[in-house]
Every structure is written in C-alpha cells, then in structure tokens.
Amino acid sequence: MARSFRSIQATMTRLGRGIAVRTSSSRRARETARMNMRRGVPVAAQAALILTALAAGPVAAQEEHQIMADIRILQMQTQELHVLVSGLAQALADVTSQVDEQAAMNRKAFADSRLLVDTVADGIRILREKVDDTNVRISSFSQEVEALRLSIPRMPMPVMGDTVEDGGEGPVAIAPPIAQPANPGISPQRLYEMAWADYSTGQWSLAITGFDTYIKTFPRSDLADDAQFYIGETLYNDGRFADAVGAYDQAMGTYPTGDIVPEAQYKRGLALDRLGDTEEARQAFQTIVDEFPDSRMAALARQALDRLNRP
Structure with a gap:
C-alpha cells in the first residue's frame, strides 16, 4: 500500500509539472503579442511569429498526451488503492467477528465454570451438614452405650478365708457390694x-x-x-x-x-x-x-x- 501511495504521488507531480509548463508557454506567447502591438510591429511580422509558435504545436500535443497517460495511470492506481482498502476493511471485519465470537465463548465458559463452582459448593455444604448430623448421632449413640454400660450391675468379688491347720479352708467371706450410682439406663x-x-x-x-x-x-x-x-x-x-x-x-x-x-x-x-x-x-x-x-x-x-x- 505504501508503494501505491508513492506511485500515485509521483504521477500527480509529473501531471502538475506538465500543466504548469503548458500554461507558462501560453502566457508567454500572449505577453509577447501584446508587447509587439505596443511597439508597432507590423502585422506580417506578428503573423510570422504566430506561425513559428504553431510550428511548436506538436511538442505541446506530445506533452498533452503524456499528461493524459499520467491521468490514466493515476486512475488505475486509485482503483488498485480502493481495492486494497476494501480488502483491509474486510480483513478488519473478519478479525472483529472472530474477537466477538471468542469473547462470547469466554463468557459462556466463565458462566459454566461459575455454575460448576456453585454446584460443588452446594455439594460440600450438604456433605458438611450430613457429617454434622452423623457426629450428633454418634455422640448420642455413645451416650446411650455409656448409660447402658453403667446400668449393668457389677458382681461382688468373694474374699477367700484363712486356711485352717489341717489343710482345709475356713469360711469364705463375701465382700460387701460396691455402691453404684443410680442409672436409669438412658442417655x-x-x-x-x-x-x-x-x-x-x-x-x-x-x-x-x-x-x-x-x-x-x-x-x-x-x-x-x-x-x-x-x-x-x-x-x-x-x-x-x-x-x-x-x-x-x-x-x-x-x-x-x-x-x-x-x-x-x-x-x-x-x-x-x-x-x-x-x-x-x-x-x-x-x-x-x-x-x-x-x-x-x-x-x-x-x-x-x-x-x-x-x-
């Protein structure tokens, strides 16, 4: 694109120079004719000068052809530049569309992730509540077991009597029962x-x-x-x-x-x-x-x- 801009600039410069030269030549011819008329130059002499100027016509025509050619080149380069700008605009539109699609995908992925996190958090909360409930039940069960254990009476241990001289045993003394706290058998x-x-x-x-x-x-x-x-x-x-x-x-x-x-x-x-x-x-x-x-x-x-x- 930079090369196309430089080419168009060079063509326009040449075209401007040709127009300036042609305009300058015409202006000098008119000035010369007016000066001759003021000086009293005969008409025949002026006609001769005009014929001389007409002899230079092919040169001016050649310059005009060159200008037209430069104009056509400028038009072609302008069309190429237009095509190039249109291509860039389309590419920019495609990139913008891709960015929008990617942004939409990212938003959807974020929403899905958020939903997943919320679901996991709810699951953890429910699990924690179940664990707490289980701990309460275990504690209550432990209290029930302890209450049942304490409600079971202990059997008194007999105390053996002294051995008599003939090898026999004396009377067996039974130890008094150990006092146990009252236990209703509940937690x-x-x-x-x-x-x-x-x-x-x-x-x-x-x-x-x-x-x-x-x-x-x-x-x-x-x-x-x-x-x-x-x-x-x-x-x-x-x-x-x-x-x-x-x-x-x-x-x-x-x-x-x-x-x-x-x-x-x-x-x-x-x-x-x-x-x-x-x-x-x-x-x-x-x-x-x-x-x-x-x-x-x-x-x-x-x-x-x-x-x-x-x-």
Whole structure:
C-alpha cells in the first residue's frame, strides 16, 4: 500500500509539472503579442511569429498526451488503492467477528465454570451438614452405650478365708457390694431433658428428683453444675429459701470453676434477702461485683445493692 501511495504521488507531480509548463508557454506567447502591438510591429511580422509558435504545436500535443497517460495511470492506481482498502476493511471485519465470537465463548465458559463452582459448593455444604448430623448421632449413640454400660450391675468379688491347720479352708467371706450410682439406663441428655421438662411445668418434686438423679449418675458431665443450680432454682420457686441457699452453696462448692457460679451467687443473695438476712445477702451481691465485675450478674448485683442500701 505504501508503494501505491508513492506511485500515485509521483504521477500527480509529473501531471502538475506538465500543466504548469503548458500554461507558462501560453502566457508567454500572449505577453509577447501584446508587447509587439505596443511597439508597432507590423502585422506580417506578428503573423510570422504566430506561425513559428504553431510550428511548436506538436511538442505541446506530445506533452498533452503524456499528461493524459499520467491521468490514466493515476486512475488505475486509485482503483488498485480502493481495492486494497476494501480488502483491509474486510480483513478488519473478519478479525472483529472472530474477537466477538471468542469473547462470547469466554463468557459462556466463565458462566459454566461459575455454575460448576456453585454446584460443588452446594455439594460440600450438604456433605458438611450430613457429617454434622452423623457426629450428633454418634455422640448420642455413645451416650446411650455409656448409660447402658453403667446400668449393668457389677458382681461382688468373694474374699477367700484363712486356711485352717489341717489343710482345709475356713469360711469364705463375701465382700460387701460396691455402691453404684443410680442409672436409669438412658442417655445423659435425655435424663437432663426429662428433669428440665418437670422444672418447666412446675413439677418441683419431680424436677428435684430428676436433677439429683442426673448428678449422681453422671457427676462428671458438663451439665452437672447446671443440674445442681436448678435444684436450687426449684427450691427457690417452691418457696423453700433456706434449702435453696444450701443448694446454691453446694453448686458453687462442688463446681467452683463452672460457668454457673456468678448466677448461683446472685440467686443465693436473693434467697438470703427473702429470709430476712440482709447482711449476708449484701455480702453475696458484693462478692459478685468484686469477682465477676464484667458479668451480667454483676450489673444485677449492683442494682440489688442499691436497693438494699436505701434507707
């Protein structure tokens, strides 16, 4: 394409030069005729000059033919350039179409990948939920097995008596049976839920029995301190405030690191206040403020102290 542009430029330059030469020659002939007329040159002389100029006509005609030839060449080169530009435009259109197709394919591939990722994520979530459910079932099954194991009574081991002098054996002493904690044969969670159900419905006696059975059967359970605390709560709700104070004391003494200690101390203070022991109640509330200043029970204890300190 650059070569075609250079060729067209050269042709146009030659054409411009030929036209300029012809125009210049005609202008000089006219100027010469006017000057001769001013000088008074005879007409015959002027005619001779004109004939001389006409003798140079073939040269001008040759130049005109050359100009026409250059024009034709210029037209051909212009057509070639037009064809070349059309080809480039078509090539550009083809490239643009290919780019659009590739972009569409990339968008589709991205959408498919996104869908696949979402599907895999959903599958993982469902699998995780199933694993969690399985773990819960395994834990419940383990508790059931442990409860059944503890419900099986142990056989006492006999103690052999001293050997008599004649080689015989003395009377066989039987060891006393080992005391076993009561075990209803159900899982810890189920036993705790049964006691909680009795507490929620106001069955105070049944609730105390249920929580007490839970503590004796599963003393190392994570809910043992809660069970002892709710024994105190049951007694408090039943109006047995003195017994409730003892239950709260037992909860804090048996499980000093349990998370129920601040609330047990607070409810102990309320029970003491109901018994009329204001000084002991004040000490209980102050203990919460001193030992658990950032707890929710500390805020309630401060309110209780403000109430007790009013005249």
